Amino acid sequence: MIIFLNQLWSAIGHVFTYYTLHDFLIVLGLLAVDFILVLSLRSHLQDPAKKRILHLIGGFIPILTIIIFQTYLIIMSGGKLLLSQTNLQLVILYYFILMLDNKTQIILESLLALGMLGYFLTQQSISSVQLGLGILGLIIVVLSSYYINANRKKILNNMYLYVFWMIIWGSSWWLILILGVHNGAIYQYLALLIKFIVLMTIVHYLNHFVRSALDRYLRIEDSSKKDFLTGIWNREAFNQESEKSFQLFQLNQRPFYFLMFDIDNFKAFNDTYGHTTGDNVLKSVTAQVQLTLENTSLESNFYRLGGEEFGIIINNATTLEVTSLSKVLAKNVKRHPIVYDGQTLTLTISMGITVIKAADLEFDTIYQRADDALYYSKEHGKSAITIEDQLIEIK
Incomplete structure (x- = not known):
């Protein structure tokens, strides 16, 4: 047990580095830009047909953000694919599942999970147990993503539900991604999952702070445009x-x-x-x-x-x-x-x-x-x- 804990602690030390903080700040910047972009488009497009187009485009925003960030990581690492930094992409995915009422992104995420599983199967020899866990992870990713998106308001307003579904969703993704880690052990899996939970918890509190401030501003702005007697627009x-x-x-x-x-x-x-x-x-x-x-x-x-x-x-x-x-x-x-x-x-x-x-x-x-x-x-x-x-x- 002590040996396992030492291995886990060592693995946690390896996944949390200076580059984690550096790249995490970049992710926060990308999320802020995406958030502003979505709000801006929503406020300017009134036509129902254009709203449908916006809805479709909105589903691609998380995937495009991940592609941009992953391209940056590959360039900075000299052309290598570093799965240890994949948690940052998971943060982007989970953030938008909670923030956007958009089924397109759920479909794209499901296809991404399926594609990652298929890719790892072709790159190395995988045991039947690993394959079974990978398929289980894929199923849970699809089902939990749909449920989280459909119940995002309830989950965002309840910290216990937020943590529960964050662990379920993150652990199911890592059942797939751990297949790409050479000789991936249980302590490596747990270390990477812990990293995701820590990063996503930070994002949650930052998002809660920003949205609370924005909601207060919008309520004040909204009340200034309402007629005090009838409650309609003034x-x-x-x-x-x-x-x-x-x-x-x-x-x-x-x-x-x-x-x-x-x-x-x-x-x-x-x-x-x-x-x-x-x-x-x-x-x-x-x-x-x-x-x-x-x-x-x-x-x-x-x-x-x-x-x-x-x-x-x-x-x-x-x-x-x-x-x-x-x-x-x-x-x-x-x-x-x-x-x-x-x-x-x-x-x-x-x-x-x-x-x-x-x-x-x-x-x-x-x-x-x-x-x-x-x-x-x-x-x-x-x-x-x-x-x-x-x-x-x-x-």
Whole structure:
């Protein structure tokens, strides 16, 4: 036993070197770049078709990162493949399994594990026991990777689960990789596994620190763009997103509709029943519109522009779809009155809708056109919709 522990300690000393720290810092840099790249692409691609492309590309990011890093290691070692540094590649793989909801990377990782097993089988003589352990490792790698990716949020939030699956996943990978170590013994296997666990634990805590700081920043930024009363996006968020939609149209002709509405007779509600009732009117209308938008397949964003005035940006839709949605919105608001002191107060809204046109040079032109359409609806009886000069009364 003492001899085995001495061998294990010696093996651990051999796998943890100065170069481990040097290369680990490079891995952290690669992970940071990849993390920023993924966040950047997600924030800029809104089109569903492009999202699918991004999803596919995202699956290749871990493998490409490993190829880049492995190429660097081979060059630095004079053309040699050093399996003692493979833990750094495993860190990259495991990190992305936990960070990205992407089945493409699981398929690619499974193919990589299969390829590594096949490669080692052709390079040296392997006993039936080693072969059996290698195949077992391959099976566990595939199944555990799929499970970890599917349950990554639960695993990330529970340190015991994180450590458990880290050991299962890492040990199964080394059941395959140890086949490439000449005369690989159990103490070498354990030393390499311990190295992976130590490195991945460091990554976990660094990642937890960075993500916690990022989450706090995003919550603060998000709250600054939310309307305090209704909880929907405010005017600042509208200004940013409307400009982004306009720029996307200029770049790739991605069309969008702008729907503006306000609550009919809102001033009378405030003057007659008080500002508390006025606030309840705003909340009720917002809730009905939000619920309706959530139950439609159309891509939309909902904003409070100020007072009783609201706006909705609808992407990739037809005039027929937008007209149908606007009717449903108006009818749902009307079907849900509020009660004040035993009195039922019916709520209605008036709308103005327009679509971006090739001749529009700025978003303000679109905004003014929708505002004019809204004014036309209110001037012709309220509880109405005006879209492209067509007036639709809501009964």
